[in-house]
Amino acid sequence: MNLKDLEYVKAVAHFKHFRKAADACYVSQPTLSGQIKKLEHELGVTLFDRSTKHVTLTTQGERLLTQIKVILEQTQILKELAATSSAPLQGKVRIGIIPTIAPYLLPTLLTSMKEAFAQSQFAFVEMQTATLLNALDNGELDIAILADVPELKLYHTVNLYKEDFLVAMSEQNTLAQRDKIALDELRSCSLLMLSDGHCFKDQAQQFCFAAGVDVSNEYLGNSLETLLALVAMDDGVTFVPKLACVERAGISYLPIFPPQQRSIVLASRKHYPHLAGVDKLALWLSEHPSLGQQLVKALR
Numbered sequence: 001m002n003l004k005d006l007e008y009v010k011a012v013a014h015f016k017h018f019r020k021a022a023d024a025c026y027v028s029q030p031t032l033s034g035q036i037k038k039l040e041h042e043l044g045v046t047l048f049d050r051s052t053k054h055v056t057l058t059t060q061g062e063r064l065l066t067q068i069k070v071i072l073e074q075t076q077i078l079k080e081l082a083a084t085s086s087a088p089l090q091g092k093v094r095i096g097i098i099p100t101i102a103p104y105l106l107p108t109l110l111t112s113m114k115e116a117f118a119q120s121q122f123a124f125v126e127m128q129t130a131t132l133l134n135a136l137d138n139g140e141l142d143i144a145i146l147a148d149v150p151e152l153k154l155y156h157t158v159n160l161y162k163e164d165f166l167v168a169m170s171e172q173n174t175l176a177q178r179d180k181i182a183l184d185e186l187r188s189c190s191l192l193m194l195s196d197g198h199c200f201k202d203q204a205q206q207f208c209f210a211a212g213v214d215v216s217n218e219y220l221g222n223s224l225e226t227l228l229a230l231v232a233m234d235d236g237v238t239f240v241p242k243l244a245c246v247e248r249a250g251i252s253y254l255p256i257f258p259p260q261q262r263s264i265v266l267a268s269r270k271h272y273p274h275l276a277g278v279d280k281l282a283l284w285l286s287e288h289p290s291l292g293q294q295l296v297k298a299l300r
Contacts, residue, residue, distance in 0.1 A: 003075060005039045006068045008032045009047060013065050016054045073139060077273050089277035090119045096132040097124055097145040100224055104243045108290045116284055129199040136269055143278055147199050148263040156275055157265045158282035163242040165260040166253045170234035176252040183256060190236035192227045203262055204239045
């Protein structure tokens with residue numbers, strides 16, 4: 001038995017196909033199939049049901065796959081600890097970031113972030129919260145930047161900043177001349193929301209329901225920018241995180257009374273070997289002048 005054999009089993013379980021698994025592992029299909037057969041003989045079990053079009057795990061295979069994933073994950077942690085114990089966040093660092101933060105945070109910070117952490121090669125991926133957390137669990141991501149949600153109790157988190165929700169509405173709307181707006185005043189408006197899967201939607205809906213404000217089902221967007229385009233046409237109003245309140249033609253941003261906020265955090269697995277580096281990155285982000293300036297200028 002060796003670690004490569006376990007990686008082959010994990011790949012076949014993922015792709016449900018021997019050839020695709022072999023391609024992903026950069027080996028020939030006969031090599032992969034032969035090694036798995038050898039492992040099955042050594043363990044005295046049949047891991048895969050090969051009688052159907054799509055290869056599936058047997059009951060014993062499913063039980064053993066759980067432990068195989070643990071072994072491979074712990075092995076990767078051991079390698080990372082040995083390779084970078086004296087240099088946190090050295091090498092490639094994969095960061096997931098939710099769509100309601102990425103377009104507004106990265107352009108401001110990316111260049112100076114790369115300069116401050118010259119030994120790190122940051123790779124960013126936009127993902128919705130559920131997908132992002134799953135990628136963290138699977139080791140596909142090292143760090144996540146997202147809004148705080150209850151599920152994060154299972155992860156190592158560091159606070160970055162808090163930001164207010166604002167209401168974006170067309171300058172043609174009679175309410176747009178107000179200095180601020182109460183939630184219950186939005187009952188007469190068509191309130192546009194992001195589609196399911198965005199934690200921003202879940203958070204906004206919570207305080208809407210508390211105020212008795214209904215959400216429009218006419219359009220559920222996957223992009224905040226798309227919703228704002230509709231707002232500019234006076235086709236509804238929407239909530240916007242303060243960092244995203246950049247100047248846009250035809251749109252006014254109104255503070256909400258009472259204020260509603262979300263917390264933005266940096267998260268990683270609790271057993272991630274570079275937690276000191278995660279904390280250092282979080283401190284750098286939270287103290288970066290341009291981030292603070294953006295949050296202050298959002299209402300100006």
